[in-house]
Structures are given as structure tokens and as C-alpha cells.
Amino acid sequence: MQRRPLFGFAILVLFLVGVYFLLPNLQPIVSLFSIFGVAGLLAITLHEAGHVIGGKVMGMQFGYFVAGPFHIEKGRKGIRIRENRNWGLIGGVALMHPAEGRSEDRLRKDLAVMTMSGPLTSLALGLLMLAVWYTSGIEFFAICSMFHGVILFATILPLPNGQFQTDGTAFFHLIKRTNEAKSKIQSALLTGEMYGAKRPLQWSSSMYKACQEKMDRATDVKEVFIEAMFVFYVEADRDGIMPAIDRQINHFRIKPDKKSAIYYGPFLEWRMLADALCGTLDNQKLSEYAAGVSSLSDGTYSRMQAMVAWSRQDGDKALMYSKEAFAPYEKLNGFGVLEREWTRMLAARIRTSAKTIA
CATH class of the missing domain: 1.25.40 (Serine Threonine Protein Phosphatase 5, Tetratricopeptide repeat)
Incomplete structure (x- = not known):
């Protein structure tokens, strides 16, 4: 059977708990590692939530978003949370469907706003966490700010990303009205029909x-x-x-x-x-x-x-x-x-x- 992300996360948590109680000398390292994990997962989740919020502001319909071991989707009976079974998606992904009757130009704007909402969310939260750390001195907020910054630069720059485009690359095509953007718009329309x-x-x-x-x-x-x-x-x-x-x-x-x-x-x-x-x-x-x-x-x-x-x-x-x-x-x-x-x-x-x- 394929070992899924939730299984891997559970094993990691049990391992850290065991090390924490069995090896007291390593407790500071375990605590720091745990804080990094929580901050990283929180940063990924909020980045994808930013895409969803941006899409909703433009009138798009929520499909699903994935962050770490969690998959949140809209189905026949409302919103539900289930297990993410794909290791390839633990870095996060969001799907929004276009509203009915949108023109190509309006849909391009909708997609552009949704695409940039993730990086803008990471930027805003990164600065906010930095300000909170500066005023409170609590290091957790500094770590959160760092992760928001890492995700911002990883998604805004046109970096190689396997089968997927970064947010920055997708936004560039949309505002330049390239053939790639036209294909993306058509795919969004088809996907909306398929999930309708x-x-x-x-x-x-x-x-x-x-x-x-x-x-x-x-x-x-x-x-x-x-x-x-x-x-x-x-x-x-x-x-x-x-x-x-x-x-x-x-x-x-x-x-x-x-x-x-x-x-x-x-x-x-x-x-x-x-x-x-x-x-x-x-x-x-x-x-x-x-x-x-x-x-x-x-x-x-x-x-x-x-x-x-x-x-x-x-x-x-x-x-x-x-x-x-x-x-x-x-x-x-x-x-x-x-x-x-x-x-x-x-x-x-x-x-x-x-x-x-x-």
C-alpha cells in the first residue's frame, strides 16, 4: 500500500514525541524542529487560502485547496475536509471555478487576481509577523515571517516548477495576453463545466x-x-x-x-x-x-x-x-x-x- 502524507506526518509526530521524552538533552532541538514544521504548514495553508479568498472576491466558485496532509473541498453537500493522499501536492494547490457568463477579458482579470492573491497574502502576513516579532520578541513570529518570505519568493519568481507554473509565471502570461494565458482561460472554463x-x-x-x-x-x-x-x-x-x-x-x-x-x-x-x-x-x-x-x-x-x-x-x-x-x-x-x-x-x-x- 502506498504510504500517504497523513501517515508520514503521523510517524514524524510520534518520532518527535518519543525523542522529546526519551532524550531530554535533545528537547530544545525537537522543540525548534516542531516550531519550524508548524510555521511552515501554516504559511502554506494561508498562502493557498489567499488564492481562494482572491478568487471569491472576483466571484469565482470554490473547488478545493490542498495544504500538507489536508484536502478541503466543496462537494454536493457543502464543504468537507479529507485526507490529502498525494505527496506531490503537500506544497499546496488551490482550484477555483469561473462564474457563469464571464467574458474572456473578465475571466482573465479574475484569474490574475486569484493568482496574485496567494503571493500578496504571503507578503502581507510576512510583514505582519515581522512586526509582531519586533514588538513582542517572540521568536515564533520571526520563523513564521521567514516561511512566508520563502513561499513568496518561491511562488512569485518564474522558477522551474515541474508540471506546474509558479504564480509569477502564470500572472505574467495573463497580463501579457499570451497564447499560454488564452489556453489557461479556456482550461478554466472547461474545468468549471466539468466540476459543475x-x-x-x-x-x-x-x-x-x-x-x-x-x-x-x-x-x-x-x-x-x-x-x-x-x-x-x-x-x-x-x-x-x-x-x-x-x-x-x-x-x-x-x-x-x-x-x-x-x-x-x-x-x-x-x-x-x-x-x-x-x-x-x-x-x-x-x-x-x-x-x-x-x-x-x-x-x-x-x-x-x-x-x-x-x-x-x-x-x-x-x-x-x-x-x-x-x-x-x-x-x-x-x-x-x-x-x-x-x-x-x-x-x-x-x-x-x-x-x-x-
């Missing part, structure tokens, strides 16, 4: 057509990742998962690639899932595709693990993973409706198979 109240078959037909046209001009799914997902969900809801994912796999010739797992992984897992639901699961293909599924997508990753365990006739573990896979989609509307249906169907097949073996 309607199931995929009811999504905007004009968005669906635009996504199809953009896909026809692309050679790699990485170029049109959101568009390809949008089209897949609509067609899966209309035609079924097997023909929908076959069209995507064949069009882009998607194959397992660890370097591109964040993009290829969902499509590979859907291909495996289609076989599993249709009773045509190929164990060799399953192992091959599983290597290309990214752990950053906790729903698809856990469901892939369920299918792998199922192929090894480990029904208990397969059901455990299918339950984990259900959790990220439990409260979602939009595409989450299909993901819940598919996960329930997979769990039902696993239970039936387990009873047959028994």
Missing part, C-alpha cells in the same frame, strides 16, 4: 465541439489534456466507456510513459477499467499500463491498484482499494457522477468474483 452540477452528457455542446476541433489539430494528448478529458467524459456518458476510451487511445496512440504519467495515466487507467467492466481484462496489458499511472491522481491510482489486486485474486485488497478510489469522487458532481458509477461497478464485479472463487 451537470453530468457529462448535459455539458455545453459548443465546448464539446471546440474541444473536438482542437484535438483534431493536436498530435499529443499533453497539448490538449483538459480538452481530451472533456470529450472522453461526454462520449463515455453517451456511448459507454469502452468506445470512448478506445477513440482517445487510438487517436493519440497513448502508451505507458513514466515521464508523461501525469497526462497519460488517467487514459491508461480508463482503458484498464473498460476491460475490467466488460470482462476482457488482460493481465499482461494490466501490468504494462499500471506502470504508467501517476499517483498524483488518487482516484485513478487507487482504482488501478484495485484491478491489479483483483488480477492476483486478492479480493480483500481489491475491495479495499476500490473503497479508497471511491472517496475522491464521493462528493463531486459533473464528471464525478461517472467516476462513482464506474467504481461501484468495479467493486460489484470484484465482490462477485470473490464469491465465485470462495
Whole structure:
């Protein structure tokens, strides 16, 4: 089983508590380390909260934000806090959906304000903590100020950041109206539709057509990742998962690639899932595709693990993973409706198979 952030945080806390009481000489070091940890997590949380507040001020809809081991999201029944299962997101991320009826220019402003609200929050809180430390002399506030400053510079400068852009880079593209900014705006519109109240078959037909046209001009799914997902969900809801994912796999010739797992992984897992639901699961293909599924997508990753365990006739573990896979989609509307249906169907097949073996 993959060790998740909350497990790692719990082990670290237990370790520090043990050292604190068993090795009294190290208590000052443990205390300092703990203060650094609390200040760092607080700085990350407040930075992401700044993005959320900025988006709300501009009329955007809250999606979710992640900080450390915590994932706060808006679902069908309001706001809830759940465990963050991805190590890759412990540094924080926030998602806001655009308000309906926004023009491209207005949405650009909304995204620009939301993007800069995080760094501005870190700047303001860094200065505030510095002032509190200066007047009170309490070192905790100095450490907090330092972490706010580190996060400010790490997010405002156009530094390399793997698959993600820094806030400064994203803001630059938005104010310069670059092609990158236009793509970001279109992705925000599509994401808003995908996370909205309607199931995929009811999504905007004009968005669906635009996504199809953009896909026809692309050679790699990485170029049109959101568009390809949008089209897949609509067609899966209309035609079924097997023909929908076959069209995507064949069009882009998607194959397992660890370097591109964040993009290829969902499509590979859907291909495996289609076989599993249709009773045509190929164990060799399953192992091959599983290597290309990214752990950053906790729903698809856990469901892939369920299918792998199922192929090894480990029904208990397969059901455990299918339950984990259900959790990220439990409260979602939009595409989450299909993901819940598919996960329930997979769990039902696993239970039936387990009873047959028994």
C-alpha cells in the first residue's frame, strides 16, 4: 500500500514525541524542529487560502485547496475536509471555478487576481509577523515571517516548477495576453463545466465541439489534456466507456510513459477499467499500463491498484482499494457522477468474483 502524507506526518509526530521524552538533552532541538514544521504548514495553508479568498472576491466558485496532509473541498453537500493522499501536492494547490457568463477579458482579470492573491497574502502576513516579532520578541513570529518570505519568493519568481507554473509565471502570461494565458482561460472554463452540477452528457455542446476541433489539430494528448478529458467524459456518458476510451487511445496512440504519467495515466487507467467492466481484462496489458499511472491522481491510482489486486485474486485488497478510489469522487458532481458509477461497478464485479472463487 502506498504510504500517504497523513501517515508520514503521523510517524514524524510520534518520532518527535518519543525523542522529546526519551532524550531530554535533545528537547530544545525537537522543540525548534516542531516550531519550524508548524510555521511552515501554516504559511502554506494561508498562502493557498489567499488564492481562494482572491478568487471569491472576483466571484469565482470554490473547488478545493490542498495544504500538507489536508484536502478541503466543496462537494454536493457543502464543504468537507479529507485526507490529502498525494505527496506531490503537500506544497499546496488551490482550484477555483469561473462564474457563469464571464467574458474572456473578465475571466482573465479574475484569474490574475486569484493568482496574485496567494503571493500578496504571503507578503502581507510576512510583514505582519515581522512586526509582531519586533514588538513582542517572540521568536515564533520571526520563523513564521521567514516561511512566508520563502513561499513568496518561491511562488512569485518564474522558477522551474515541474508540471506546474509558479504564480509569477502564470500572472505574467495573463497580463501579457499570451497564447499560454488564452489556453489557461479556456482550461478554466472547461474545468468549471466539468466540476459543475451537470453530468457529462448535459455539458455545453459548443465546448464539446471546440474541444473536438482542437484535438483534431493536436498530435499529443499533453497539448490538449483538459480538452481530451472533456470529450472522453461526454462520449463515455453517451456511448459507454469502452468506445470512448478506445477513440482517445487510438487517436493519440497513448502508451505507458513514466515521464508523461501525469497526462497519460488517467487514459491508461480508463482503458484498464473498460476491460475490467466488460470482462476482457488482460493481465499482461494490466501490468504494462499500471506502470504508467501517476499517483498524483488518487482516484485513478487507487482504482488501478484495485484491478491489479483483483488480477492476483486478492479480493480483500481489491475491495479495499476500490473503497479508497471511491472517496475522491464521493462528493463531486459533473464528471464525478461517472467516476462513482464506474467504481461501484468495479467493486460489484470484484465482490462477485470473490464469491465465485470462495
